Amino acid sequence: MNEPKIAPQTLSEKTVKLKEGKNLELILGELSVPLFFTALCLLGIIAAGLNPRFLVNEIITRLARNSFLVLSLIIPVIAGLGLNFGIVIGAMSGQAALIIITHLEIGGLPGFFLAALISVPFSLIAGYLTGLVLNRAKGREMVTGYILGFFANGVYQLIFLVLVGTLIPMSNPKMMLSSGIGLRNTMDLIAVNKALDNALLSSLRLGPFKIPWATFLAIGLLCLFTAYFTKTKLGQQMRAVGQDMHIAAVSGINVDRIRLIAIMISTVLGAWGQLIYLQNIGTFNTYNSHEQVGMFSIAAILIGGASISKATIWNALIGVLLFHTLFVVSPLAGQRILGIPQVGEYFRSFLAYGVIAVALALHAWQTKKKAASRDKE
């Protein structure tokens, strides 16, 4: 932030005195969450005694797998909608598209792109409906979005467990339950397995590590898009709406429409993020894979230092790095220290939920401190 210059005021003898800029303490305060988790990661790495090559390899995989999803959270934060638990709905749209291309047996990169294309109308419609609901729940977007995720899950199950094979004519013994109604529990994505990861320069290794170049390219493009977007007219309108809906409305901005657009963009990005995630894993659990997408992505961006009202590309990327390092390290560390294998599983869920609680609490504490220091000035 620039140091504001104090210019002489021609109106009177008094000069305009601006309040002081950010001080070191405040900057450290903002970084306290990522710093805390960095320390935790380092401790975990030491305790787990991992092979560094294994660790780096894992982290590369997980960065590629998750970054897109986490980045899809940024735009709603800018528009003042908080952390969008609704990306779960986007993830379901992505999965629906994957089910379609698997049924049509279109594989490889064309299959992947076709899935991306098919997911757009699904997620646009889903995002539009989500946005309509969230516009009626101003100020309570996060919890509303969270519950909407559960509701959408019900609709998703209805479609793929009941309607497929009855109302929706489909017959595909490989994908469907033996009764002929509903899809199987697990979808095998052999056709699009690592379709994007291996699309570009798949033989080019960085030292001993295999890099999913095309996936990183997609993530890079999304970063560029997000950065560009905030500098557009629409982005500026979103920032205005995010800061103060009333003032934005008085300035002639259609607040509800802007919020709707933000949620729709996020939902589409969430769908694509889920596609990237699943093509990397190669198989998915028809009725569960999407469930924790929102929770894990939000945990990651919060660890990266984002808050309900502020999120940047760096928050997303650093968050993914830290969160997934912990994810890799902590079960192993737990096992090595306590010697019980099950502790690892426990650690995973403990971590995801604990992290959201800790991050939200830390942010609440910081907001309070910031307000207090503002009062002191």
Add this chain to the structure above:
Amino acid sequence: MPEFSVLELKNITKSYFGNTVLKGINLSVKPGEIHAIVGENGAGKSTLMNLIFGMPVIHDTGGFEGDIIMDGQVVKINSPRQAMELGIGMVHQEFMLIPGFTVMENIKLNREPTKPNLVSKILGSNMETLDYAAMRQDSIRALEKLGLEIDENAYVSRLPVGYMQFVEIAREIDKKRARVIVFDEPTAVLAESEANHLITAMKRLAEQGISILFITHRLDEVMACSDTISILRDGELVKTLTREETSVEEIAELMVGRKVERGQLPSRSVEPDDDDIILELKDLTVEMPGERVRGLDLKVRRGEILGIGGLAGQGKVGIANGVMGLYPATGEVIKDGEALKLNDPKAALDAKMAFVSEDRRGVGLLLDESIAVNIVLTSIEAQNKFLRRTILPGVHLLDQKAVREYALKIIKDLDIRCTGPNQPVRRLSGGNQQKVCLARAFSLEPEILWVSEPTRGIDIGAKQLVLDLLVHFNREYGMTIIMTSSELNELRRICDRIALVYRGKVAGILKPDASDLDFGLMISGKQPVKEVG
């Protein structure tokens, strides 16, 4: 001054659901004229302005009769957007600024110049990138017109309150073809010195040919800057006068429609005495942002009304906030010979002191609670009044009946205009809200009542009632009142002595009938001709 009008209202009549709020208003504004519109709350000023600015509330309630004429042609203004296109701007009473945006971003809010790019050619103009260089240029130009040099990259949240208003004005004049700007009580939230800056800026704008409609309560300001003054009363335009031919007294009279009295205050059986000190402040410092108190000494006599005056930012507001424990304070506060524990609001309340804050809507009231709850809240918390015991030890319940009876009595005694004790205070007018604040302080039965800016933002008629109420408390119940106010006139009207604060210390204490010269000197820290008390 040219003879033609830039804006003319002809025979404007507006009613809300059969209730006529504007009756046959005729008004004309010449280019470069500052036209003041004064009137009590409810006189129809806001309705008139909403009408000129095309606010939806007018059209949602059936529109209006009469014509708005600009440049000799009848125009239809159905939305704020149309008003803006016709060159009408509005500076709102409450800041319409986004704190996390820079000055420049606020000035150009939703009117940003943009540059097309590859994406925007496909997805439309909303995806055009902002042209920051052009935004900066426009902003600097607008700020220069106001004679204001502030960094256009500074965040609005970090500007002093007084300057936020200027950013708003800059936004209005930056709008293309700004010809008439409506200022809706722009000085209501400003201190006296800041208001002076604003008036200077308005004059500058007028010199550049922009007409200004200036709505205000403060008659001194009207006299300081306006060319023409229109007085509204009960929806009618009582009179339009030029400044040369009128006086503050005449305007006040026309506005209120009843004589403004500066009558004799009732006398007391025992007059306050220098030997009977109820409260003494020694070397008091208060860390209140913008209103620091720096080592202040003051003695308060039992039973008096002590005024605390001074310019904004000199620390007068900090005194009460510090003593009452709302802002960190150091030093000594001695009440009836006993030292008061500082930085502890409960201790201050226990010492039989009550406080009516200058921040009525923020600190003073729970806006969405009822009048009754607002009146008794502090008494419940601090003095365990209005509670009844239950069978369970330690569990007390609110005595609804007692609260209601008490609230009804207070509403009657203080003449609070409302639909009943259950009405949320948010819907009350400023004057009535202030009465609720006073009622709450009163129900604590304090020996010392601190009152800060009791008449800020309320209209003239209500001001007098609030001041009368303070006098009533003082004379009837022997309450010692310490009243902080930016308006010297009202201090001089009811106080026994007036302490003037300069740079966080008492510069001196004057009698209310001291000369204007003495007040003027002391307020700016110069030694007065003579000193009393």
